[in-house]
Amino acid sequence: MKKICTVVALMAVLVGVISCGSGNQDREKILSFTAIPDQNTTELMQKFAPLTEYLSQKLGVKVEYVPSRDYQASVEMFRAGDIQLAWFGGLTGVQARAAVPGAQAIAQGQVDPEYYSYFIANKETGLNKSEGFPEEMGQYEFTFGSESSTSGRLMPEFFIKLNSGKSVEDFFSKEFSFSGSHDKTVELVEAGQFGCGVVNYKVYDKRVASGKTDPEVCRIIWKTPTYADYNFTAHPGLDDNFGPGFMKKLQDVLIGIEDASLLSALPREKLIKARNEEFIGIAEVARQLGMVR
Numbered sequence: 001m002k003k004i005c006t007v008v009a010l011m012a013v014l015v016g017v018i019s020c021g022s023g024n025q026d027r028e029k030i031l032s033f034t035a036i037p038d039q040n041t042t043e044l045m046q047k048f049a050p051l052t053e054y055l056s057q058k059l060g061v062k063v064e065y066v067p068s069r070d071y072q073a074s075v076e077m078f079r080a081g082d083i084q085l086a087w088f089g090g091l092t093g094v095q096a097r098a099a100v101p102g103a104q105a106i107a108q109g110q111v112d113p114e115y116y117s118y119f120i121a122n123k124e125t126g127l128n129k130s131e132g133f134p135e136e137m138g139q140y141e142f143t144f145g146s147e148s149s150t151s152g153r154l155m156p157e158f159f160i161k162l163n164s165g166k167s168v169e170d171f172f173s174k175e176f177s178f179s180g181s182h183d184k185t186v187e188l189v190e191a192g193q194f195g196c197g198v199v200n201y202k203v204y205d206k207r208v209a210s211g212k213t214d215p216e217v218c219r220i221i222w223k224t225p226t227y228a229d230y231n232f233t234a235h236p237g238l239d240d241n242f243g244p245g246f247m248k249k250l251q252d253v254l255i256g257i258e259d260a261s262l263l264s265a266l267p268r269e270k271l272i273k274a275r276n277e278e279f280i281g282i283a284e285v286a287r288q289l290g291m292v293r
Contacts, residue, residue, distance in 0.1 A: 031055070031063045031242070031250075033085035034078075035265070036071045036092055036146075037181065047265030054262050058253045061242060070180070071148035075099065084235040085250070087266060090115075090150035090282040093233050095292055097276060098283075102236030105276050106251040108228075109268035111202075113278065115229035117151045118204050119222040120189050121196045127221045133163035134221045140195025142176040145185050148291075149200075150282060152182055155227050156198040158285045183207070190218035202267060228282055230266070231274045 035044060048065040055063040066083055068074035075092050077083045079099040088096055097103040121127040125140055145152020157168050164171050177194070179185040182203035189197040190213055204220070207213035232254060238247045251273065260269040286292040 029061055029242075031059065031061050031085065031238075032066050032083045033063070033087070034066045034068045034074050034083045035087035036074050036089055036149075037068055044265055051262045051265065054257070054259075055250075055253065059242075059246075059250065071146045075148075078103070078233070078235065081235065081237065084238055084241070086233055088231060088233050089148075090227070090229040090231070090279055091154045091286055091291060092148055092150070093231050094279055094283045094286055095148070096233055098292060100235060104234050104236070104247065105231040105274040105279060106234045106247065107232040107254040107271045108274040108278075109230060109263075109266060110270045110272050111268070112230045112274075113228050114226040115151060116201050116226050117156050117198050117224045118201050118220045119156070119196065119198050119224070120186065120204065121219050121221045122189050122192050122194070123217050123219060124192060125195045127196070127219065129220050130222060132222075133159070135164065137196040137221065138164070138171045139173050141174050141193075142172050143179045143185055143188055143194045143197040144176065145178065145182050145197075145199065146180055147178050149182075150227075150229050151200040152185065152198060153178070154282070154286060154289065154291060155224060157289060159224050161289075186213055186218055190214065196221070206267065228278050230268075231279070232271070 035048070037044060045065065045067055052063050052065050066077070068077060071089070071092050074086055074088065075096045078086050078096045086096065093105060097105070119134060119137065121137060121140070127134060127136060144156065147153055160168055160171055168176060179188055179197070182200045185197045185199045186204060186207055188194050204213065208215050234247050234250060238250065239245065255271045255273055257263060257271060263269065263271065283292060
């Protein structure tokens with residue numbers, strides 16, 4: 001009886017090991033990706049569904065979108081290997097590739113090599129659009145977007161320092177804040193809770209076009225110079241998990257997308273190739289401001 005029990009116990013352990021091994025293999029066949037949540041998270045889940053289905057069909061593997069609670073969470077998920085592909089901003093892409101040697105920026109929007117931000121103000125401030133840097137905004141309550149946003153924090157802070165010769169702590173007479181997202185920044189400035197803020201130009205333009213934001217109430221007061229920004233970054237373990245050449249296949253599928261509706265969650269109309277070297281400028285600015293080593 002004792003021998004029978006021992007055999008049964010060993011068989012149970014063996015079945016458990018086999019099940020766990022099978023589960024790991026199944027998980028390796030799933031290409032998980034995320035995107036920095038610079039817009040409404042629920043909307044992003046819905047908008048990424050068509051792209052997820054398209055990638056699954058073209059790549060011949062199961063693809064799933066994994067939502068991220070914030071910018072830094074997306075970087076941590078990538079570092080831990082919980083996701084193998086991510087739509088990052090310039091800064092988060094630099095941070096992720098620094099954390100995972102061998103990671104590659106493989107695709108970007110056609111607009112991303114020359115991206116820019118808008119400094120915006122509520123009409124009650126009396127500030128209007130100008131060609132020169134708006135020094136007057138330093139006297140108002142101000143909100144950036146996410147602390148890790150390239151277009152909502154990193155590059156705007158760089159341009160403030162470049163044009164005023166002051167750190168943001170010295171430039172603003174009142175304490176500045178971080179809204180957490182571009183949409184929230186626009187909403188807060190339009191509501192008058194902050195006099196000024198800075199936002200990704202595509203989010204602002206889209207809100208105005210859809211009627212969500214009144215450009216007379218929430219005004220553009222300055223357009224920044226251009227810089228490189230968003231990109232798809234791939235984990236170096238892709239070829240090990242899905243076979244030799246898979247990263248290149250993924251890149252080809254992404255830049256081969258012709259249906260702009262599939263890219264609406266980004267939002268982009270067309271993707272082009274990207275290389276790590278294109279984001280050296282972002283990395284240098286981030287190091288100057290102490291945001292990356």
